[in-house]
Amino acid sequence: MIGSVNDFDAELNSRLARLRADGLRRELRRVDSPQSPLIRVDDRELLNFSSNDYLGLANHPVLKAAAIDAVKTHGAGSGSARLICGSLAPHHELELALADFKGLPGTLSFASGYMAAVGTIGALVGKEDVVVIDKLVHASIVDAARLSGAKLRVFAHNDLDDLAGILAWADRVKTPVATIDAPAIAARRSRTLVITESIFSMDGDAAPLRELVTLKEKHGAWLMVDEAHSTGLYGTNGRGLIAEAGLTDRVEIQMGTLGKAVGAAGGFISGSRALIDYLVNRARGFVFSTAPVPAAAAAARAGIELIASPAGDDLRQRLWQRVAGLQALRGAVPAGFQSAIIPVPVGDETRAVEIATALREEGIHVPAIRYPTVARGRARLRVTLTAAHSEDQVKQLAGALARVGLAG
Ligand SMILES: *Cc1c(COP(=O)(O)O)cnc(C)c1O
Numbered sequence: 001m002i003g004s005v006n007d008f009d010a011e012l013n014s015r016l017a018r019l020r021a022d023g024l025r026r027e028l029r030r031v032d033s034p035q036s037p038l039i040r041v042d043d044r045e046l047l048n049f050s051s052n053d054y055l056g057l058a059n060h061p062v063l064k065a066a067a068i069d070a071v072k073t074h075g076a077g078s079g080s081a082r083l084i085c086g087s088l089a090p091h092h093e094l095e096l097a098l099a100d101f102k103g104l105p106g107t108l109s110f111a112s113g114y115m116a117a118v119g120t121i122g123a124l125v126g127k128e129d130v131v132v133i134d135k136l137v138h139a140s141i142v143d144a145a146r147l148s149g150a151k152l153r154v155f156a157h158n159d160l161d162d163l164a165g166i167l168a169w170a171d172r173v174k175t176p177v178a179t180i181d182a183p184a185i186a187a188r189r190s191r192t193l194v195i196t197e198s199i200f201s202m203d204g205d206a207a208p209l210r211e212l213v214t215l216k217e218k219h220g221a222w223l224m225v226d227e228a229h230s231t232g233l234y235g236t237n238g239r240g241l242i243a244e245a246g247l248t249d250r251v252e253i254q255m256g257t258l259g260k261a262v263g264a265a266g267g268f269i270s271g272s273r274a275l276i277d278y279l280v281n282r283a284r285g286f287v288f289s290t291a292p293v294p295a296a297a298a299a300a301r302a303g304i305e306l307i308a309s310p311a312g313d314d315l316r317q318r319l320w321q322r323v324a325g326l327q328a329l330r331g332a333v334p335a336g337f338q339s340a341i342i343p344v345p346v347g348d349e350t351r352a353v354e355i356a357t358a359l360r361e362e363g364i365h366v367p368a369i370r371y372p373t374v375a376r377g378r379a380r381l382r383v384t385l386t387a388a389h390s391e392d393q394v395k396q397l398a399g400a401l402a403r404v405g406l407a408g
Helices: 008-021 061-074 082-086 089-102 113-124 139-148 160-173 209-218 273-282 294-307 310-329 349-361 391-403
Strands: 038-041 044-048 106-110 130-134 151-155 192-197 222-226 253-257 267-271 341-347 379-384
Touching (some): 044 391, 061 294, 089 267, 106 113, 106 273, 113 139, 113 192, 113 222, 113 267, 130 139, 130 160, 139 192, 151 160, 160 209, 267 273, 294 310, 310 391, 349 379
Parallel strands (some): 130 151, 192 222
Antiparallel strands (some): 038 044, 106 267, 253 267, 341 379
């Protein structure tokens, strides 16, 4: 046993036992099929309502062909970080496609959305600055904000009054001119960076983007919006909620992932040319990490092009039909706002795991989302629908939810 001298494994095993007792122990389940509505898990076929592959692109023939072509033309690996010699054509083509998609001059791709958050926030702010985040933002943003060393404040979820109070406080505490550590960089003002998501990952609700923009402009703050769960789904051609609200030129930093509706893997930041040039120089997760493989970039580009095409419109229409179908079957009042993320609240962690297990016995996979992904005592089942689900599969889900006691 490794670490028997100092009880290394024994210590970790006792921590794991504690997680299990609290209903918080998590384990990997091997999936032997592609991502799709039907997955093979531990030798069983399960109906999958857990994926963020909202448009069913992860196993789409067009994306697979693009990945295979990229391997044939550009090889399997990237060789280095992009500033060294790994800035391969597929990365540039992906970024051109993304800039066009977003209607912005610049985009930089990263190996993941997590890395995009950590690299970008760490590059833009430091200990002389203030970062203000919504209470429910994704862990990648929380971690990035902490790592940046900036003063961190959290505003109540979507609460503009709370945010206004914090911004007023930030205006008072900021020093007008700060000299930052690196002597090569000129003295600059302290900055305030507000960060939120356009669609929240575990609740599926939307941020009040227009009001947020007005408020941050009043205080001269910068705004970063994570469109991880809206890219591909909302707005003309699936550009996202910022574009839909007509706010493209008023949000300094747009973030997205290529691993959800886009169907591949990776993350990106979109904005001005200055933002992108600066990140190429200063985002450590970009500078010091090997470029993603050509196949990932090529698949993502194919995903973006499909999303922006009439075929993308058809997929979005199918997705919203499935969402409306499930709501009707569960007797839910049709909401003015549709989301592919449908949280079914449970509360207690152990109970959420029991319900997820009962659903699995019905042949349905819905994950029990628990702390630390959501707050303690706020465990839930997180149902996600995709354009690839059939009407009949949605019916099966509604029936199973009712049988395990989770009617609408
Ligand atoms: C998934 C997710 C990320 C991270 O993106 P990855 O590409 O999976 O690393 C960031 N923000 C939100 C809101 C997410 O849901």
